[in-house]
Amino acid sequence: MTDINALNGYTQSGTNSSSQQASNQLSADMNTFLTLLTTQLKYQDPLDPMDTAEFTNQLVQYSSVEQAIQTNSKLETLLNLNMSNLGAQAVSYIGKIAQVLGDVMPLEDGHAKATYTLDKNVESAVIMVKDLDGNVVYSEQGKIVAGTHDFEWDGKDSDGNQLPDGAYQIVVSTKVGSGETSATVTTTIFGKVTGVASDSNGVYIGLGDAVTAGLGDILTIRDDNYFDKDEGTGDETTPPEGGDGGTEEGDGTGEAGDGTGGENGDGAVEQASRILKNVAEAAVSAATLGLL
Numbered sequence: 001m002t003d004i005n006a007l008n009g010y011t012q013s014g015t016n017s018s019s020q021q022a023s024n025q026l027s028a029d030m031n032t033f034l035t036l037l038t039t040q041l042k043y044q045d046p047l048d049p050m051d052t053a054e055f056t057n058q059l060v061q062y063s064s065v066e067q068a069i070q071t072n073s074k075l076e077t078l079l080n081l082n083m084s085n086l087g088a089q090a091v092s093y094i095g096k097i098a099q100v101l102g103d104v105m106p107l108e109d110g111h112a113k114a115t116y117t118l119d120k121n122v123e124s125a126v127i128m129v130k131d132l133d134g135n136v137v138y139s140e141q142g143k144i145v146a147g148t149h150d151f152e153w154d155g156k157d158s159d160g161n162q163l164p165d166g167a168y169q170i171v172v173s174t175k176v177g178s179g180e181t182s183a184t185v186t187t188t189i190f191g192k193v194t195g196v197a198s199d200s201n202g203v204y205i206g207l208g209d210a211v212t213a214g215l216g217d218i219l220t221i222r223d224d225n226y227f228d229k230d231e232g233t234g235d236e237t238t239p240p241e242g243g244d245g246g247t248e249e250g251d252g253t254g255e256a257g258d259g260t261g262g263e264n265g266d267g268a269v270e271q272a273s274r275i276l277k278n279v280a281e282a283a284v285s286a287a288t289l290g291l292l
Helices: 018-042 052-093 242-249 252-288
Strands: 097-101 104-107 112-118 124-130 136-141 147-153 166-175 185-199 202-207 211-214 218-222
Touching (some): 097 211, 104 112, 104 185, 104 211, 112 166, 166 185, 185 211
Antiparallel strands (some): 097 185, 097 218, 185 202
C-alpha cells in the first residue's frame, strides 16, 4: 500500500517502465544473436554455406518484436500522462471530506463516520470496531432493515476510554433466519483528504494520517465542515413540532398560519434529506454491483 502520510500535495516518483526493461533485454539478445550469426558465417563450410532465408527470418522476427515494444512504450507514456492528470485533479480534494468504499475508517479528533448497507432484512446486526491488531475495541447493535445506515463513533472504547486517533476497521456481523442465505454488507467510510500520491498501480488519496484509498473508490466529495453539520439524516428522524408552539402563543388565526408554515418547511427539509440519502444509497448499490 502506498504510504502518503504527511503529504500536503501531489507527488509522483518515476520508475523504469516494463517496456524500457523489455527494450534493454531485446537489445542484449540482439547483440548475442548477431555475435552468433557472424561467428557462424565466419566458420561456415564454403562448399555448404548457411541458408540465408533462416537467419533473415530471424532478423525480421526481432524487428517485429522491437516495433511491438516501441508501441507499448508509447502507450505507457499516454497512461502516465493520464495518471498525472488524475493526480493533479485529485489535489483539489485536499481538505474536503471524501466518502469511499472500504471498511477501514480514520479516527480524527475523536470522531469517525461510516455507513453500512444491507441487501436484505436480517434478524440481528452487530457493529464492531477493531484496531489494526484485530482487537474489538467497541461494539453496538445495528439496524436490521435493508438499506443504508449511518454509523458515527466518538473514539471511545466499550469502557469509555478515549482511544488515540488512527485507523480502525468497521465490521458488521449479521444473523439471518434458518434456511436463508447470508446478507451482503457493503461499508463506506468518511475522512478528510490530507494528501494525494501515485504509484505504478494508480492514484491514491490519504484520509487522515493513517488510511489510504484508491481514487476509483471515491463515491462522494463533501465540504470540509461536513463533520460539523447536524444533518438529521439518520434512520429515525423526528420532525420538529412547529405547529404546537403557534397554538400556545398565538390566537386562532395565528394558530392556523403557524401550523401550516411549520409543516411546509419541515416537509421541504425532509424531502431534500431523502433525495440526498437516495443518491448515496444508489451510488453504494451501483458500486456493489460493479457498475462504478
